[in-house]
Amino acid sequence: MSIAPTAELATAAVFARWIAPRPSLVVMQPDTFCNMDCAAYCYLPQRKRRNRMPVAVAQAVAASLTSLGPDEFGQRQIVEVCWHGGEPLAVGVEAMTELLAPFEPLRAAGLIHHSVQTNATLINDDWCDLFQHYSFSVGVSIDGPADLNARRTDRAGRPAHDRIMGGIGRLRQRGIEFSVIAVVGTDGIGRAEDLLDFLAGLGATQIGFNIEEFEGSNAGDQPRPAEARGFWTAAIAWSTAHPGVRIRELDRLGGYLGTIRAGERAVWEAHSFDPLPTIAFNGDVILLSPELAGIRDEHYGDFVAGNVLEQDLGSIVARAWQLPYVTEFIDGLAACRATCGFFDFCRGATAGNRYFENGTFASTETNYCRVSRQELVNALIDTTRKEEP
Template identity: 55%
Template sequence: MRTHAPGWRARYDQWFTAPQTVVVQPTTWCNLDCRYCYLPFRKLKRQMPAAVAAALAASVAQLTASGSPTIGLVWHGGEPLAVGPQKFTRLLAPFEDLRRAGCIRHYVQTNATLITDTWCELLAAHDISVGVSIDGPATMNALRVDLRSKPAFDRVLRGTQRLRAHGVPFSVISVVTTASITRPEELLEFLAELGCHSAGFNIEEIEGVNAGRQVPTSEQAEEFWRRTLTWSRSHHDRLEVRELDRLGEYLHLIRTGQRAEWDERRHDPIPTVSVTGDVVLLSPELADTAEAAYDDFRAGNILHHPLDEILGHAHRLRYVRDFLTGLDRCQAECPFFDFCRGAQAANRYFENGSLQSTETNHCRVSRQALITALSNLATKEKERTS
């Protein structure tokens, strides 16, 4: 009897869930010029019109009305606070009923240099979860500079201090470079003292226009994670580490007989809405990327088609199909797939030049090295106690 491989729609549904996160780009512009930044248009002062925000709010309302869980709106940039408090308040206005009803939650990822008392009051009034981008103490943060190449560290620090003074909690994302990957304890201690409740570590990647810098190796990453694991075991009450928490959740589910819950988890399509209303799927880093073969990764425009319609046709997009092909290959070939769940789309594209490809350096340094570090630590502890 002849059997048929599942169609593209079935394959998409196998791998993807309804969106839990929507990334929103209120502006392309950034007041910093970080040396590793991947954004091609960060020096252009484009801003999202109110009509785009209103159309997105209507789309999100449709998604939540159909039974989707609370959706996180992540305001990203550029530097999202560069639009100013008044403009930002106008962009938030169409979502206010949804927020009050518990259908959405706002997040903002900021370099914190523009935070004022007014911003703190706005963030608190709209219950916005704040993520701050800072790479550690001044020497580790040296690549985060302004448009005149002046260090931004003192301004970032003042922003975090103002958040703390107003009682606004915040998390941190740190880019780990070749200059900081050998100093995890110094980085962790700094972040613990900074006052953030959690931190995530993005080991520097080849991505977007950041294509020429040397990035950390797998060996460096494994040592970084080993020492991070060791530090965290004694200091977890001081700082939660995003990657370790994910690993811990995975191991807990496996040990307690809940593997099915982990295996049934699917990818978030992460719709990213640009200042013009164009929607890109799979990875926010693909937004503003010119690629004729994929129509610049556009899945539609929110001004002309609602999100549920755009997502309903996602399986027809060539780049989504290529990504699904790569996911199938990851599952078949990679011994780390059980934890990793497949390479990130943007990393496949920018590192390998193909969304059908599998392993990337991001896989090796952010997933494989973490698992290997934990395994080697456990082996050494077993040898010591034997």
């Protein structure tokens, strides 16, 4: 039996410290195609192409999740299987039903949970039947009222706002709960209250904000940190006045503060990154960031860690420490921990943002860090100081 050199053992040990051995979220790409063309900011490079996932890929992923087994504590963690695209509903109800079938034994055993992130334009009663039958969690992408949602357009360049609202209306008629994610660009960064009033009025169970990022094929302008601080300050004030509405980012910050106050800092610090495997339509596995799917780079190649038709998911994740982009990401996390005062909460910039903003995974701070994490904390500090007697 051969023994890996000391340097390789050390690299594998560092990987095990930072990256969880089992995914809690698996992203499935049923088709690269999207029925819309939000060219102003969409990061998906293959959204105009039909590349449909074969059932064999879904079967291989389901088999991989079955073989993962319990963790070191003897527990079987529930895995979220998130259907993402392209526009996942563009694959059609019949094809999606076929892709879901291999997961049914796992779902019946309570070991997986399905979710979908959709632009909602294709939602009809057939889709609602599917969501209810398979107990889907539904997330809708909508950027606010019509003027702030105008960049979500169809292939003829027409705003899709009315169709998105129609899909949301159908979910509400059928009693299907849903969350929303809004991309906040330079046009909406100064309108936190308007955004929250509108999104809360839709009846969403949770509101999430993605302050516009530079990633994939999106190279547009991004809000500046000072603007982001103003946005989060207004969001905190709005949330205080509307305590029944959940805001994803404030929930995360509140969870961190609650853990610290409970004297359980070690629990938070022990957090490891989900390997976040994204399963491309052809079975290729990309780790750490769904935004890397379909991207090619002169230095990193295609970011593919393996293929589920050839290897099980557990084996692919276990050997991920051999991939240059994964080891660089770990180096970047260590550098963040050593240099950034926000690391305790932030836990380091995401892999995709490091790459798309800085050109390397070994980098540290990104604009995403500043506008989505640092200025959120600064806004809370500002708010607290104002409230002090």
